[in-house]
Amino acid sequence: MESHQSKKQGGQPLRVGIAGLGRLGARHAQALAYGTRHCTLVAACSPVAAERAYAAEHCGVQQLYENLDDMLANPDIDAVALVTPTSMHAGQTIAALRAGKHVFVEKPLALNVEDCEAVLKVAEQHLQQVAMVGFVRRFDPHYQAAQRVIAQGEIGRPFIVNSQTCDLNDPEGFFVRFAPTSGGIFMDCSIHDIDLARWMLGKPRALRVFASGTNALHPALAEHGDVDNGLAMIEFEGGARAVLYASRTMAHGHETSTEIIGTAGKLQIGEHGAKDRILRSDGHGVRHAVLRDFYERFEAAFQAEMAAFVAACRGEKALELELADAVEATRIGLAITKAYRTGQVVEVG
Ligand code: NAI
Incomplete structure (x- = not known):
């Protein structure tokens, strides 16, 4: 896949929204809020009130959503991190790409090959956006x-x-x-x-x-x-x-x-x-x-992974890891x- 040009290169920090603040999502939220250069965690989404409260209190997030579609409709978000149950990854990745966002999605990309290929197809229609799967190793x-x-x-x-x-x-x-x-x-x-x-x-x-x-x-x-x-x-x-x-x-x-x-x-x-x-x-x-x-x-590695995602979204460094690797x-x-x-x-x- 081609490297990605970003609206943000060399300019404002990347504005990221996170979906899912469970066992791993809370950690990614911390990394995005405090541990990653050139990005700000501006929004968080979870159906669980306590998790939204965590994002507000511990990560300084002000825009909180119960529903992912509402977060995706916010034009002031450049990228999303999906740290949700695996069975939701493919559908949420497609929705985020169609909403014009760069996407980081946790592994595995999907639980069947058809869903993976559907994501790949949509990603190929949005080559200016990053779509990255979290193979942290x-x-x-x-x-x-x-x-x-x-x-x-x-x-x-x-x-x-x-x-x-x-x-x-x-x-x-x-x-x-x-x-x-x-x-x-x-x-x-x-x-x-x-x-x-x-x-x-x-x-x-x-x-x-x-x-x-x-x-x-x-x-x-x-x-x-x-x-x-x-x-x-x-x-x-x-x-x-x-x-x-x-x-x-x-x-x-x-x-x-x-x-x-x-x-x-x-x-x-x-x-x-x-x-x-x-x-x-x-x-x-x-x-x-x-x-x-x-x-x-x-x-x-989790910190470096987020740094690589942000750098790719900002057009600073292309990812070696391809979506096709996640399909395989x-x-x-x-x-x-x-x-x-x-x-x-x-x-x-
Ligand atoms: P978890 O069950 O602790 O967290 C899932 C989160 O998703 C919860 O915050 C839940 O409220 C939220 N959620 C559920 N439905 C949602 C929706 N419709 N919209 C937004 N948020 C929603 O699970 P865990 O362990 O954090 O795993 C999440 C993902 O991360 C899984 O896909 C898993 O495979 C992956 N993972 C990856 C690891 C790695 O080494 N890279 C390690 C652990 C998990």
């Missing part, structure tokens, strides 16, 4: 460094990506309530690893997938065709393979890690979920403190979900 300095090393040929030809997204067990089971709109563990968690695998391997075409899974602690997920521990394998054209693991039940903390094996070396990113560089040795053993959640792990991630994530539910090998369409 693309903005993590460690993943970026690894990708550069690979692109420079330093590990030869990469052919295996072994990547996991593992969350600390939540005994309250937030994600069980989240299951009807999340698309399940592969669409919700492994989608990041799918995008990473494509990025690290140079975007080969996915041919077919296998999957399995188990419910170790949260059997209620089975009612939604979901699991709390999911395993998948992707075969790519040209011989590269990805092995993915996602878990909601880690006992120790959040552990996102990726290994890329090439013909002349391998890289490991984020092994063991260590919170810092302090290794403590005492009578209990030798250990690190552990990361608690995805935000603690990726806070810097959904296509593969859905094939994996089908492979898990049917127990069959699934060809990626």
